[in-house]
Amino acid sequence: MGKNSTFVRVSLYKGMGILKITNLTKVYDERVVVNNISLEVAPAEILAIVGESGSGKTTLLNIIAGNIRPDEGKMWLDDQEVDLFFNRLIRELPDIKLVPQDYKLKPEHKIWENIDLSLTKYTREYRVERVAELLDLCGITHIKDKKPKDVSGGEKQRTAIARAIAEEPQALLLDEPFSNLDSINKQHLRQNLVSLIKHEEIACLFVTHDMIEALLVADRIGVMHKGDLLMLGTPKEIFSQTANPYIISFVQAAIAPIKEFYQQYLDK
Numbered sequence: 328m329g330k331n332s333t334f335v336r337v338s339l340y341k342g343m344g345i346l347k348i349t350n351l352t353k354v355y356d357e358r359v360v361v362n363n364i365s366l367e368v369a370p371a372e373i374l375a376i377v378g379e380s381g382s383g384k385t386t387l388l389n390i391i392a393g394n395i396r397p398d399e400g401k402m403w404l405d406d407q408e409v410d411l412f413f414n415r416l417i418r419e420l421p422d423i424k425l426v427p428q429d430y431k432l433k434p435e436h437k438i439w440e441n442i443d444l445s446l447t448k449y450t451r452e453y454r455v456e457r458v459a460e461l462l463d464l465c466g467i468t469h470i471k472d473k474k475p476k477d478v479s480g481g482e483k484q485r486t487a488i489a490r491a492i493a494e495e496p497q498a499l500l501l502d503e504p505f506s507n508l509d510s511i512n513k514q515h516l517r518q519n520l521v522s523l524i525k526h527e528e529i530a531c532l533f534v535t536h537d538m539i540e541a542l543l544v545a546d547r548i549g550v551m552h553k554g555d556l557l558m559l560g561t562p563k564e565i566f567s568q569t570a571n572p573y574i575i576s577f578v579q580a581a582i583a584p585i586k587e588f589y590q591q592y593l594d595k
């Protein structure tokens with residue numbers, strides 16, 4: 328597609344892109360905030376990590392993104408070991424992209440420029456073509472000439488996602504992707520995001536404190552508590568398990584408002 332020859336990749340997604348981490352551990356001030364975590368995310372799979380505030384979700388995501396140095400652990404993409412931060416001089420990994428909670432868009436640049444900026448190492452022709460493709464894929468062509476301050480939260484987030492997937496990463500990491508959005512925007516974004524991940528066959532790991540959100544979007548859910556990954560399973564497995572009291576209480580707390588709401592009608 329006119330990509331600079333150094334960066335041409337063939338059949339990028341098909342059958343590739345398994346992200347695997349083993350025994351990731353991070354200690355701050357003698358406190359273990361990420362404790363020996365191992366997991367895998369397959370292409371086109373959405374894995375949600377849920378947990379209350381301070382459970383270690385963002386730290387885990389930032390270790391995988393290469394922003395935080397772990398004390399222990401290994402990571403692989405397609406059976407190829409990826410150097411974690413402590414082995415690398417360059418932080419960012421082209422195949423694993425993080426969309427941070429605050430999106431970190433450049434306010435002085437237009438929406439299309441924010442995406443284009445992540446493609447500076449490619450040919451001009453390829454950049455024009457790829458930016459147009461991404462704007463279309465993420466449904467933001469109509470706002471391409473606006474600045475971030477003039478678009479909605481959902482549009483900002485779609486821009487951040489377009490920028491993150493511009494270089495065709497194999498894995499996408501999302502930090503609280505639906506926070507700061509109203510419920511209509513949330514629903515649109517959920518649908519868009521799920522179809523994008525499935526269509527592009529990206530391995531997606533996202534963290535949230537909201538169990539219902541995880542349930543609506545994820546193929547599998549991992550529950551974190553005080554640095555530990557307590558359980559990893561399908562939403563059905565998580566919701567039906569009876570062995571772990573913490574998970575039961577976390578699930579109960581999440582569904583309590585909905586139950587309460589319906590109880591009003593049942594009581595009538």
Ligand SMILES: Nc1ncnc2c1ncn2[C@@H]1O[C@H](COP(=O)(O)OP(=O)(O)OP(=O)(O)O)[C@@H](O)[C@H]1O
Nearest residue numbers: 355356360378379380381382383384385386387536
């Ligand atoms: N740089 C740091 N130095 C010391 N402690 C830290 C540092 N970063 C995070 N922590 C601590 O590690 C723990 C896990 O933090 P983390 O941000 O990963 O949790 P979280 O589950 O993402 O929380 P939230 O949902 O509130 O973002 C917290 O107790 C936090 O205070």
